[in-house]
Amino acid sequence: MYKIVFMRHGESTWNLENRFTGWVDVDLTAKGVAEAKAAGRALKEAGFTFDLTYTSVLKRAIRTLWLALDEMDAMYLPVKNDWRLNERHYGALQGLDKGETAAKFGDEQVLVWRRSYDTPPPALEKNDDRTSFGDPRYASLDESQIPLTECLKDTVARVMPAWNDEIAPAIRAGKNILISAHGNSLRAIIKMLDNISDADIVGLNIPNGQPLVYELDADLKPIKHYYLGDQAAIAAAMAAVANQGKAK
Numbered sequence: 001m002y003k004i005v006f007m008r009h010g011e012s013t014w015n016l017e018n019r020f021t022g023w024v025d026v027d028l029t030a031k032g033v034a035e036a037k038a039a040g041r042a043l044k045e046a047g048f049t050f051d052l053t054y055t056s057v058l059k060r061a062i063r064t065l066w067l068a069l070d071e072m073d074a075m076y077l078p079v080k081n082d083w084r085l086n087e088r089h090y091g092a093l094q095g096l097d098k099g100e101t102a103a104k105f106g107d108e109q110v111l112v113w114r115r116s117y118d119t120p121p122p123a124l125e126k127n128d129d130r131t132s133f134g135d136p137r138y139a140s141l142d143e144s145q146i147p148l149t150e151c152l153k154d155t156v157a158r159v160m161p162a163w164n165d166e167i168a169p170a171i172r173a174g175k176n177i178l179i180s181a182h183g184n185s186l187r188a189i190i191k192m193l194d195n196i197s198d199a200d201i202v203g204l205n206i207p208n209g210q211p212l213v214y215e216l217d218a219d220l221k222p223i224k225h226y227y228l229g230d231q232a233a234i235a236a237a238m239a240a241v242a243n244q245g246k247a248k
């Protein structure tokens with residue numbers, strides 16, 4: 001039996017402001033820092049140890065990982081930064097207020113943009129200042145790999161090669177792995193692992209800064225999964241994420 005732990009970053013400044021974030025590189029709030037440290041303590045207290053860690057190239061996930069590792073006294077662990085674990089690109093919605101967007105376009109439309117499997121948000125224009133073209137962290141990528149928007153299906157298509165080519169072989173080699181990533185890049189991995197239908201994935205919301213443990217069989221099929229920590233608080237945090245896209 002294998003185990004892997006996933007963790008969404010702690011609260012970011014744009015989570016607090018309720019803005020669509022995607023590939024924008026915002027940092028953690030003080031609450032996000034506290035969540036990341038608490039996640040590290042929870043992992044340590046539950047006896048988890050790791051050999052290898054993965055995160056995105058966005059600082060909210062990277063800092064969450066660093067803070068959690070510090071709490072575990074495990075900052076020596078290798079950290080692999082992979083752009084393919086980035087948040088889903090939110091296209092022209094990046095920077096907009098989620099509640100205001102719902103008031104303008106309706107809760108239903110915003111739910112489709114936030115959670116549907118194959119309907120992307122409106123795309124950025126190529127000459128929009130908000131594109132990631134020219135950002136040095138993506139210098140090794142072909143321009144065609146840098147999204148202007150993404151639906152979850154697109155995110156699955158970029159995350160899965162990272163899973164299949166890097167992470168799954170490391171799990172099979174017996175490495176204990178911690179992944180610090182994002183709400184929608186984790187939804188992409190979980191959809192694939194649990195074989196969640198395109199319809200049911202709409203209802204899956206991931207809370208900030210809560211370690212999510214997956215136990216996997218020899219074929220890397222999930223046996224069970226559970227969040228560490230206070231289950232009522234986690235359920236409330238998931239419901240709060242679901243409600244972020246509603247007009248007040």
Ligand SMILES: O=C(O)[C@@H](CO)OP(=O)(O)O
Binds near residue numbers: 015019088241244
């Ligand atoms: O804004 C985003 O990039 C994501 C995660 O914070 O939000 P949502 O939950 O609306 O997909």
